[in-house]
Amino acid sequence: MTRDALLVQSVEKALRVLQAFDGGNRFLGLTEIAARCGVDKSAAQRFAHTLHLAGYLEKCPETRRYGLGKRLLEVTYNYLRSNPLIEAATPALIELRRFSGQHIKLSLFDDTSVIYAIRQQSEREYFAASLVGRRVPTFCAAGGRAILAELEPARAADIVARSDLAPLTPKTLVDPNLLLEEIAAVRRQGYAVAAEQVLLGEVVIGAAVIDAGGSPVAAVHIAGSLAEWTPEEYARKFAGPAIETAQALSRATVKRIREAS
Amino acid sequence: MTRDALLVQSVEKALRVLQAFDGGNRFLGLTEIAARCGVDKSAAQRFAHTLHLAGYLEKCPETRRYGLGKRLLEVTYNYLRSNPLIEAATPALIELRRFSGQHIKLSLFDDTSVIYAIRQQSEREYFAASLVGRRVPTFCAAGGRAILAELEPARAADIVARSDLAPLTPKTLVDPNLLLEEIAAVRRQGYAVAAEQVLLGEVVIGAAVIDAGGSPVAAVHIAGSLAEWTPEEYARKFAGPAIETAQALSRATVKRIREAS
DNA sequence: CAAATCCGTATCGCCATGCAATACGCTATC
DNA sequence: GATAGCGTATTGCATGGCGATACGGATTTG
Helix, strand or coil, X not given: CCCCCCCCHHHHHHHHHHHCCCCCCCCECXXXXXXXXXCCHHHHHHHHHHHHHHCCEEECCCCCXXXXXXXXXXXXXXXXXXXXXXXXXXXXXXXXXXXXCCEEEEEEEECCEEEEEEEECCCCCCCCCCCCCCEEEXXXXXXXXXXXXXXXXXXXXXXXXXXXXCCCCCXXXXXXXXXXXXXHHHHHHCCEEEECCCCCCEEEEEEEEECCCCCEEEEEEEEEECCCCCHHHHHHHHHHHHHHHHHHHHHHHHHHHHHHC | CCXXXXXXXXXXXXXXXXXXXXXXXXXXXXXXXHHHHCCCHHHHHHXXXXXXXXXXXXXXXXXXXXXXXXXXXXXXXXXXXXXXXXXXXXXXXXXXXXHHCCEEEEEEEECCEEEEEEEECCCCCCCHHHCCCCEEECCCCHHHHHHHHHCCHHHXXXXXXXXXXXXXXXXXXXXXXXXXXXXXXXXXXXXXXXXXXXXXXXXXXXXXXXXCCCCEEEEEEEEEECCCCCHHHHHHHHHHHXXXXXXXXXXXXXXXXXXXX
């Protein structure tokens, strides 16, 4: 192994410490951090201390254990603010929610998963699980499938092949061949419909946002409840608006980049 | 200067690199990063490279410059998910928005500033400035003043004294003595009303959320437009709901902590 | 069109810096 | 009151990060 001369190993380990706080762990002690990150207790102590000074970790005064710090919200703020797609999408998604009354999300494409970057929940909000920053496998999210359909088939197949095809619900489609067929169907019709692929009782329409270079970068999601709609009805009613919004954002992205250059 | 033996300096510098992307800078080159962080170009190169490998920075292929990466959204997700106050607050704020039709926010107390952690925007208006993670000076945010009013007067005065009293709008109250009087008034009435203190045309009600130890940790904000309401009308209508929600969250926090122990 | 400038990239020898082992003090548990 | 386990603090050693430097390409300038 020829190690990367530019990689700063201490930084990498410190970031691993930050990532140890996944899965909803509120507080971790030094020993737990060390175990989770595969470093010894001394290292955990130094990194946690450093992250604490920077405000990225907070320390519970009684238990002396560490938890994530609110300063983390700041970097996400900077990210959201610096991203022109987010800026353009926010009003468009508000409009879409107002028009549809449904739960609206924008997800960003990140290889085998997509990440929710904006959400506009419906009045009735059944689904609390879609906080900003949530990662969902690309292969099963409606928006993810819409994105895969915009890639060259070989790349889409590669992503499916590299995905962990663990079902999120009993209904999640996990057979690679069926998935590729479904993606082909999405490619033909221009949008994806996914019923109970991520959450039971939920139906989602997904439409891809394309960047200036023609690659999909994000997806618009419209989500509702199967208690009120059949997937077919839902698609008839909301596929149009989803596609329209996604196309408007694709144009907005192109325009932005032109203006910047 | 007796330097902290537990502080890992490389990590601290790497975090400075992340923080260099504030103020809505989309992309920064190595030279700019180096200048902003007060490190030399070699260091900027190594840290940017390391953060890039971890997914916290992305690289624009053409310009070879760096921007914040979407993986940052993930740590915020972990933070939001691990915080019981956020969990309890989300449904309460949705309910509050449904009831009031106004723009609702939850801010977290962080010394001289507060950070928006949840927002529920109203149907009509859209204040782009209140993204999650936005930091606003405690002294001028309605919720910030509600929080200051719950502290011992000496601590509140200390925070005001250490604050950068730069006005955010022409109407922002910046005289320390007047601020302390205003905080005393807030203490008496149990909520804060702030008109055009952060944003022109905006009126905000703030009420503090108290933790199990009796200290304020967060605040509920209800925000609306001065085009529709006078501050007095707004307070008459929404101070009650704001206080109620804040108290419910205070109780929820106490309950949570009891359950955990 | 050539020269100059500035950028991102890659390399390398030195030594400060982070490493890991260890010892300490505290608190909870039995 | 003994034990176990935690977070904290210290220290000598060697390694990993430092920063100067050199390279190639792109863009700007005269």
